[in-house]
Each structure stands twice: as structure tokens, then as C-alpha cells.
Amino acid sequence: xDVLTLKDLLDPEEGERVFVLVAGREGAGRKLEIPALRxxxxxxxxxxxxxxxxxxxxxxxxxxxxxxxRKRFLEExxxxxxxxxxxxxxTGGFPPLLDACDSEEIPLYLTExxxxxxxxxxxxxxxxxFHGKTFLHGVLVEVSxxxxxxxxxxxxxxxxxxxxxxxxxxxLVSDDLVHVERKGKGSLRGRSPERTRYFMExxxxxxxxxxxxxxxxxxxxxxxxxxxxxxxxxxxxxxFDRIESEERRRIILGVAIPLVRVPVRSGGNMATIVEIVAKxxxxxxxRERESREILLKIEESRFLR
Amino acid sequence: xxxxxxxxxxxxxxxxxRAAALLVNVSSQYKSRIxxxxxxxxxNGKSILGILTLACPKGGVIxxxxxxxxxxxxxxxxxEIIENKFGEA
Numbered sequence: 405x406d407v408l409t410l411k412d413l414l415d416p417e418e419g420e421r422v423f424v425l426v427a428g429r430e431g432a433g434r435k436l437e438i439p440a441l442r443x444x445x446x447x448x449x450x451x452x453x454x455x456x457x458x459x460x461x462x463x464x465x466x467x468x469x470x471x472x473x474r475k476r477f478l479e480e481x482x483x484x485x486x487x488x489x490x491x492x493x494x495t496g497g498f499p500p501l502l503d504a505c506d507s508e509e510i511p512l513y514l515t516e517x518x519x520x521x522x523x524x525x526x527x528x529x530x531x532x533x534f535h536g537k538t539f540l541h542g543v544l545v546e547v548s549x550x551x552x553x554x555x556x557x558x559x560x561x562x563x564x565x566x567x568x569x570x571x572x573x574x575x576l577v578s579d580d581l582v583h584v585e586r587k588g589k590g591s592l593r594g595r596s597p598e599r600t601r602y603f604m605e606x607x608x609x610x611x612x613x614x615x616x617x618x619x620x621x622x623x624x625x626x627x628x629x630x631x632x633x634x635x636x637x638x639x640x641x642x643x644f645d646r647i648e649s650e651e652r653r654r655i656i657l658g659v660a661i662p663l664v665r666v667p668v669r670s671g672g673n674m675a676t677i678v679e680i681v682a683k684x685x686x687x688x689x690x691r692e693r694e695s696r697e698i699l700l701k702i703e704e705s706r707f708l709r
Numbered sequence: 710x711x712x713x714x715x716x717x718x719x720x721x722x723x724x725x726x727r728a729a730a731l732l733v734n735v736s737s738q739y740k741s742r743i744x745x746x747x748x749x750x751x752x753n754g755k756s757i758l759g760i761l762t763l764a765c766p767k768g769g770v771i772x773x774x775x776x777x778x779x780x781x782x783x784x785x786x787x788x789e790i791i792e793n794k795f796g797e798a
Contacts, residue, residue, distance in 0.1 A: 527749030580758040
């Protein structure tokens with residue numbers, strides 16, 4: 405996204421409306437200039453407080469203000485030129501603030517979320533939409549050169565599956581939390597958060613250091629994420645692909661990657677299945693490369709004639 | 710059932726390894742899905758690696774989300790151990 409507006413940032417996600425625009429509507433289509441966020445807790449803001457960006461404050465704080473303090477409070481609030489104001493724990497409107505935001509054309513949003521939950525939610529969206537970065541749950545491994553994100557609910561055996569893959573000579577990028585960044589238009593890169601780099605949590609063993617145990621060749625600092633393998637609990641009634649059917653996709657940061665859902669059964673070998681997914685992907689890439697080459701050759705021969 | 714609460718960490722070392730391990734042990738006793746959130750990073754409350762990446766220091770605020778049938782009980786227990794400073798003196 406080249407230009408990010410407030411509408412892009414605070415509009416409903418997955419149909420869930422958590423921020424409601426109540427005043428200063430004119431400003432909602434403006435370009436967001438500074439991806440910063442401040443929490444207003446009532447004290448003096450000090451000269452070090454940044455100008456611009458977003459401002460979050462709680463409804464409780466607004467309500468606690470006596471009439472004489474309101475004017476001073478609003479002046480101070482707007483002195484740092486916030487690009488938008490979010491009121492958390494909002495159970496109603498606050499007319500003086502509504503009017504001030506309307507006249508200054510500063511969008512005002514209300515949310516039922518708590519102060520810190522609202523702050524965290526906006527920061528997450530800023531990271532995703534402004535910087536093209538996000539965090540995903542799962543294990544990222546590089547299998548035969550293909551970056552595969554293994555996802556699935558807690559305790560289903562993602563780490564154990566990855567450990568088996570490492571044991572077979574593949575590489576670990578990150579366990580549990582994967583730092584994902586969009587590169588260019590259509591590709592994703594994943595790496596591990598620095599603090600827990602090359603560590604895995606294996607139930608019964610605790611934390612293990614994969615780099616010390618398996619050597620430098622068993623780890624990679626980052627890798628493109630090309631496929632998502634989702635481990636799902638095996639259920640009698642669930643219908644799974646019996647023949648190679650239409651390809652499922654998962655959208656991450658606006659980039660679609662193939663999604664393969666694999667039922668987990670005790671005794672099944674998940675690592676082998678993930679290896680086959682990687683080989684399939686390699687084969688597909690190779691076929692695409694070949695057909696591109698053939699087309700190129702045909703083009704060339706036309707010009708040579 | 711869905712429960713959300715924010716906590717200020719009051720223990721000296723913040724969310725360090727031992728505290729994280731204690732939190733994971735408690736979270737894992739419940740069926741509910743439990744997430745910890747700080748600065749827009751959401752991690753699984755049942756996995757120690759994720760919690761360690763939050764690097765929450767003393768005075769930092771974490772938001773806990775619990776979703777599921779026993780979310781309330783889980784939240785009460787988590788609140789108890791955070792407020793007891795993870796058993797630190």
C-alpha cells in the first residue's frame with residue numbers, strides 16, 4: 405500500500421468493528437503521516453512528546469474531569485496535533501471532545517477495548533499496514549530449500565514435526581513465533597525473533613538449542629515463506645482431499661500462499677508429509693520455469709527467422 | 710466465553726524465563742485458548758518461546774486474552790500469579 409489512510413487503519417477487520425468513527429469524519433481519508441501512538445494518562449505531556457501520530461486515552465479519564473479543567477485539557481490534547489484520537493473503554497460520548505474534534509477535523513474513534521488492549525491492537529495494525537510486517541504462530545522450516553510454515557493449534561505437534569525434519573537434514577528458521585515481512589509485491593520472508601533464535605520447545609525436553617545440537621547447517625536466519633501446512637486434529641467426519649483438488653490459499657499481509665491442511669493421526673508421520681509438500685512445490689516451480697523457457701525459445705526463434 | 714484483562718508487571722525481573730515457565734504451566738492446565746499481548750505482538754500463553762520474545766520488563770503492561778469454556782477460571786489463576794509477582798520475594 406502506497407498511501408495509508410486512517411480508514412485503512414481503523415476500519416473493520418474480518419468484519420469485526422472495534423473502532424467507531426464518531427467525529428471529525430472529514431479527516432478520516434487523509435494520509436497517515438506518522439506511524440506513532442501515544443497513550444494519554446492525564447499528566448503533563450512534556451516537551452519530549454512527539455507531534456502527530458495517534459493518541460489513545462480512556463473514557464474514565466475524560467469523565468473524571470471537572471468542567472474548569474476541560475478547556476485546559478482539550479487545549480493540551482490538541483497542542484501536539486494528533487492525527488487521530490481514540491477513546492478506550494468508551495461507554496458513551498463526551499460532547500466537548502466530539503465538538504472539538506469536529507471543528508479541528510481530527511477523526512475521533514470510540515472503542516470498548518481497554519486502554520492497553522486498544523493501544524496494542526493499533527500498534528499491530530500499524531506494523532501490518534504501514535510497515536508490511538506481522539508475527540505469525542507456527543514453526544518455520546526450510547525443507548529442500550522451500551520455506552514451509554507449519555501451523556496448527558497448541559499441542560498438536562508442530563515442534564515435534566519440525567524436529568523430525570531437522571533430524572532428516574532440513575533447517576529450522578523459527579519455532580512458535582515467526583516474524584514475517586512482505587518483500588515487494590508478492591513474496592513473504594520469515595525469520596525468528598532474535599531473543600529466541602534457534603531455540604525450540606519440545607514437550608518433555610523443555611527448551612533445546614538446535615544450532616548447538618545439530619550444527620550451523622541445521623538452522624537458517626531467514627527464508628521465503630512459500631507454503632503453509634496446517635496440522636488439524638483428525639476427525640471421522642471431516643472431509644479431506646482424496647485427490648489433488650482445488651488449491652487452498654492463505655492470505656498473509658495481502659500475499660496469497662498455498663495452504664495444505666493435513667489431518668494428524670497418532671502413528672502418522674507428519675515429517676514425511678511435509679517433505680512431500682516441499683517436493684511438490686519444487687516440482688511445480690521447476691515445471692513453471694521449464695514452460696517459461698520453452699515460451700522464450702519459441703519467441704526467440706520467431707525473431708530469428 | 711471471552712475474557713480480557715491488562716496487567717502491570719510488578720516483579721523486579723519482569724517476564725523472565727522462570728516467570729514465563731510458571732505462566733505456561735498455569736495456562737496449559739486450562740482448555741481455553743490463552744494469548745498474551747504487548748505492543749501489538751500476540752503470543753500463545755501456552756508456549757514459553759513466544760512469551761520470552763515479549764521481553765516485558767518491570768512496569769510493562771501485558772494484556773491477557775482467554776477464550777473458551779474455562780476462560781474465567783484461567784484468567785483468575787493467571788491474575789493471581791501475576792499479582793503475586795510469580796512467587797518472587
